[in-house]
Amino acid sequence: MAEPDSNSPQSVPRHIAIIMDGNGRWAKANGYPRHQGHRAGVKSTRAVVEAAAERGIKALTLFAFSSENWSRPSDEVSSLMSLFFEVLQREVDALHENRIQVRFVGARDELSSRLQKRLQAAEELTADNDGMQLVLAVAYGGRWDIVQATRKLAERVEAGQLSAGDIDEHRLAAELSLAGMPAPDLLIRTGGERRISNFLLWDMAYSELYFTDRLWPDFNADDLDLALEFFAGRERRFGQTGDQVANRAEVTAGD
Ligand code: IPE
Ligand code: IPE
Ligand code: MG
Secondary structure (H helix, E strand, O other): OOOOOOOOOOOOOOEEEEEOOOHHHHHHHOOOOHHHHHHHHHHHHHHHHHHHHHOOOOEEEEEEEEHHHHHOOHHHHHHHHHHHHHHHHHHHHHHHHOOOEEEEEOOHHHOOHHHHHHHHHHHHHHOOOOOOEEEEEEEEOHHHHHHHHHHHHHHHHHOOOOOHHHOOHHHHHOOOOOOOOOOOOEEEEOOOOOOOOOOOOOOOOOOEEEEOOOOHHHOOHHHHHHHHHHHHOOOOOOOOOHHHHHHHHHHHHHO
């Protein structure tokens, strides 16, 4: 079950979600084919996972491949799929050694069976780790997520286990891919676009949004720190007034 949005003040996000965008433009700017941009992006991913864990971030969700990315040219799709397969193989032991718990969210049945098996093996290997939770969104779409959650609830209604009137935000959230995790406090999108591109639509209702022009292959730990600085400067109100939030902060500080 996704925890309700917390309105206790915090300067470090518990959960960061990242739209890792700009690989293709990075490749073009450097005179490489697009797939080299994706390869270069893996280095940033590794650096950011390490830096996030070092900074005490509890959960990191990375958008690696969207529902809509299936409509890219087939050679780009297949090179991305091969890259996921190769990188998982190479990185999973190091992730495990760093006690990182890896999970995948997305339409797994759309992936090749060998990739599905590898994803599952990585999840199983790291399932009991107590370090940062790393969620990789592959073949993921926010709309897909809401639809699959709705379908699960509908099946329970059909089976007579649930009545339609009992469906509420809590029950729907419990069927979403990120159920059980705090909602992302901070969304980072690299690559200059200021849009959500069908990422975590439900979960980002109250996320702070940070957009940077930096292309993903150039994004590093210093850039992450800039995003964290931005986050620390936000006042999260969750619909309340600024005074209410300030009073609450005083009460919390006096506890
Ligand atoms: C993000 O980089 C990676 C994926 C979507 C898989 P892009 O490939 O979208 O890079 P740009 O936006 O074309 O520069
Ligand atoms: C979003 O980037 C998806 C990922 C980073 C995986 P896109 O490059 O697909 O987004 P649009 O098409 O520019 O909105
Ligand atoms: Mg893009």
